[in-house]
Amino acid sequence: MKTRLVPAWASDRILAAIYSVDSSSLMDWQARHFPVDIFVGLADRMDDLVRSARLVAPAMVREELDKVGTAGLKRWTDQHADIFVPVSRTA
């Protein structure tokens, strides 16, 4: 018998959720715990979130990642520049 991990009402909310992430989330994902060349499925799911405009981050996150991040993460942020929004829009 197939069991649901989350109830239907919660599932709908999750599908509608927009994730606003900070620098650490992106760093821990790519540079520390789940490198994109190994955890390919996770990277695809993140790309899905970006495509459906459900992943955003303040523009300053991009600047911070440029300063402290890895070359791979810099490439990823360059390819997904649309997720970064000015502080005034996030406020």
Added chain:
Amino acid sequence: MSTSPSIPVNPDVLRWAREESGYPTERVAVRLNVNEERVRAWEKGERQPTERQLEELAKFLRRPLGIFFLSQPPRLAPLGAEYRRLPGVTPGRESPELRIALRQMLTRRETALGLMEELGEKVEPFSLRAHLRESAAEVAARLRLAMGVDVATQLAWPNEWRAWAAWRSAAESLGLFVFLFPSVALDEVRGLAILRDPFPVVAINSKEMPEARAFTLFHELVHVLLAAGNEELPAIREQRPARAWDAVERFAESVASYVLIPEQALREALGSGVVARSWNLPEVRSLARRFRVTPLAMATRLRESGHMTWTKYSAWRHRWDEFVATLRPRRGGFATPVEKAVNRAGRPFATLILEALAANRITSVDAARFLNLKFEHFEKLGDRLREDALGAGLGE
């Protein structure tokens, strides 16, 4: 011209942030590419900066953007309450570069103490003391004993870089931080001490050449010891007249020179022909190289112990200054990002950050920010620190 929207901020906070960083309105105007009148209008509340301008201002003043949204300026202790009295520096009138450096080092120390507590490390009070009534040789001998550096080890160091690294490590073992600070003119400050307990800070201007760094390190360390012995106060409270303060400075210099060149070791190096020496430049340079100190420090030391008369010292000093004036400006060597980070913050701090990261007490972004090092270099940083620890364990 910026088209981003204006942001309502408290003008008092804007003025505080600028003044606290030591910048006049003119410097802010130039950096933000606006008229100086515009900056003044922001600080009077007559106009508001745009979001872009506020972000640029935060970067320029090295403050988090959020600080501009405080309802009133924060109350911070003046920087002059933190560092020792410095020749030529008036508390509250430090250069912006020095103020930034001080703030960064104070934050680094606070970060370290917080992490040490979180990681369950025991933090002991700083226990070494010095008193002006003691002889310089006595204080120096106590310091060398505490650091565990014998003369044979010192004379075996192959170059000035190894000597500096070893002295730094020995000083750090006493329970203090040794930091390097960049971007401050040597004319303003060569070194400074932050008189806190536990873990006081001794800081060296990174422009200082390696053989001079050790002298500055011990000079500053003596000020820490004197403060611990209630012999001196932080800059803002130190009220001695100039002449009395000069005596304190001379004591610190003298102890530093005795630490680097103990009397017995100097006598042995000189052998029996002390009086016959002419003390020309090559002779003093050769002797200085042996101890990995600057020729000037060696000449001062020879004078202190009476091996060189004041007359000979003055003549030597004159010739030395003339010689130095003919030298080309020294070019900085190449350092990798990891080396720069470790040089700046020191091995104990870098190690602590890696431990805190491994224990999930800080994020990777925190770690990179604390060390001012991109996260992609952290693997090399770990390798470097392990190699250093292994080298120290093998007695290198």
